[in-house]
Amino acid sequence: MASIVEVRGLTKRYGSLTALDDVSFSVPAGRIFGLIGRNGAGKTTLLKAILGLTSYQGSVRVFGLEASRDRAALMSEICFIADTGVLPRWLRVDHAIDYVQGVHPRFDRARAEAVLAGTAIPRRARIGELSKGMITQLHLALILAIDARLLVLDEPTLGLDLIYRRQFYDTLLSDYLDKERTILLTTHQVEEVENLLTDVLFVDRGRVVLDAAVEDLPRRFLQLEVAAGKREAANALKPFYSREVFGRPVMLFENQPREVLAELGEVRPPAIGDLFVAKLTAPEAAGDGQAVAPGEAA
Numbered sequence: 686m687a688s689i690v691e692v693r694g695l696t697k698r699y700g701s702l703t704a705l706d707d708v709s710f711s712v713p714a715g716r717i718f719g720l721i722g723r724n725g726a727g728k729t730t731l732l733k734a735i736l737g738l739t740s741y742q743g744s745v746r747v748f749g750l751e752a753s754r755d756r757a758a759l760m761s762e763i764c765f766i767a768d769t770g771v772l773p774r775w776l777r778v779d780h781a782i783d784y785v786q787g788v789h790p791r792f793d794r795a796r797a798e799a800v801l802a803g804t805a806i807p808r809r810a811r812i813g814e815l816s817k818g819m820i821t822q823l824h825l826a827l828i829l830a831i832d833a834r835l836l837v838l839d840e841p842t843l844g845l846d847l848i849y850r851r852q853f854y855d856t857l858l859s860d861y862l863d864k865e866r867t868i869l870l871t872t873h874q875v876e877e878v879e880n881l882l883t884d885v886l887f888v889d890r891g892r893v894v895l896d897a898a899v900e901d902l903p904r905r906f907l908q909l910e911v912a913a914g915k916r917e918a919a920n921a922l923k924p925f926y927s928r929e930v931f932g933r934p935v936m937l938f939e940n941q942p943r944e945v946l947a948e949l950g951e952v953r954p955p956a957i958g959d960l961f962v963a964k965l966t967a968p969e970a971a972g973d974g975q976a977v978a979p980g981e982a983a
Contacts, residue, residue, distance in 0.1 A: 689714045689835060689867055690735060694743035697730050697891075704730045705741070706891040712869060714834075717861060717881050720871040721961055722888040728871040731888070732839050735869070736765060747835070761791070764833040766824055766841045774813030778806055778823060785827050797830035800856060818849035825853060829860045838870045842877065850877060857881075879957035887964055894964050903954035907943060909936045912950035919949045926963035937963045 690712035697705040705727050712718045722728050733739040735747060737756030745752040747759055772781060778801075786792050801808075804822045812820060821841065828836065838857075842850040858881055861868060872878055885902075887895040897905065911919045911934040920927075922945070924936035937955055938946060946952045955963070 687714050688712060689748055690869070691746045692731075692735070692744070695731070695734060695745060696742040697727075697734060697739065698742075704891050705734070707743075708888070708891070708893055710886055710893060710896050712867065713884065714867055715865050716883040717868045717870065718884045718886070719875075719878060719882040719957075720869060720886050720888065721873065721875055721957075722871075723873050723965065726873075726888045727891040728873075728888060729839060730891075732837060732869075732871060736763065736837065762833055763835045763837060764828040764831050765837045765839070766821075766828055767839050772812045772820060772824060774811065776812050777808075778810055778812065778815075779808045781812065781823065781827065785831075789831055791832040792827075793830045793832065797826045800826035800829055800860075803852075803856070818845050821845060821849065821853060822856075825856060829856070834867060836866050836868045838868065840872055841870075842874075854878065854881060875958040875961045876956075882957070885957060887961055889965050895960075899957070902957070902960065905939060906955055906960055907938050907941060907946055907952055908955040908959065909938065909946045909949060910934075910951040911936060915949040919946075922946070922949075926967045 688711035692711070693709050695705050695708040696703070708727075708731065720728050720731065730739065734741045734745050735752055737752040737754075737759060740753060748762055750759055752759065776784070782794060782797055785797075786794050801823070804819065804826075806815065806819050806823055812823070815823065825841070842853050845853070854877070857868070860866070870878060870882075882899050884898050885895065886893060909919060909924070910930070916934055919934070919936055922938060922941055924938050926937040928935055937960070943952055
């Protein structure tokens with residue numbers, strides 16, 4: 686499968702702080718790729734490198750172009766929603782649609798109007814009069830109406846209530862299925878998106894912790910709810926993570942045969958959220974602290 690993003694040996698430093706440390710991965714075409722990490726893990730810095738918004742060491746190629754050198758050419762192929770609203774508060778909704786239509790040759794006004802038809806956004810309202818949820822819906826409508834091959838979303842539902850988050854992802858998924866875009870999504874709210882993702886990249890303290898297709902996770906990782914009297918035998922198989930749930934040990938294993946674990950209790954694939962917590966809090970993942978890059982939340 687062809688990749689549209691190829692990152693190799695990406696390193697980014699802010700003085701003595703290393704925000705990204707020798708990061709390498711690829712984003713296949715036509716996938717929903719989840720970049721998952723805690724606040725300050727390096728997600729936003731990584732996106733800035735992919736979008737050509739910051740300098741870096743290493744190589745970041747998008748559609749075969751080097752992001753830091755060919756940003757102007759890339760912008761016709763990429764759309765981006767940040768975690769903060771960037772639309773001018775004085776601008777009216779209908780004028781925002783007019784403006785994007787005037788400046789972007791690949792903007793489909795009918796598509797934008799179709800997305801907005803499912804919202805309660807008044808067309809003549811100023812953006813400053815809209816709620817945060819409505820502003821996010823408007824931004825999404827404008828972005829989805831541009832025929833770009835890569836959609837980059839940086840914590841797009843941050844601060845929204847549950848209803849707006851559901852509406853956002855429902856609209857996003859519908860558009861993805863219709864047009865087969867590639868979507869690169871960053872979040873630390875794993876449970877919100879795990880049913881959407883086709884691939885995951887876990888990052889922590891600027892390093893890659895896990896890079897895998899979602900369809901491969903059940904073959905690689907298994908969760909065991911240990912039966913009474915089987916704890917010692919389960920520990921002998923060296924789980925990489927263990928916790929107590931209602932007084933019973935629950936352990937996560939990597940590359941252990943299901944039939945072996947099944948003799949010790951109930952076995953199932955872990956949820957992506959549980960796997961994320963396990964990989965970032967396992968003993969080998971522990972560190973002296975978490976670096977926070979400029980522009981990222983602590």
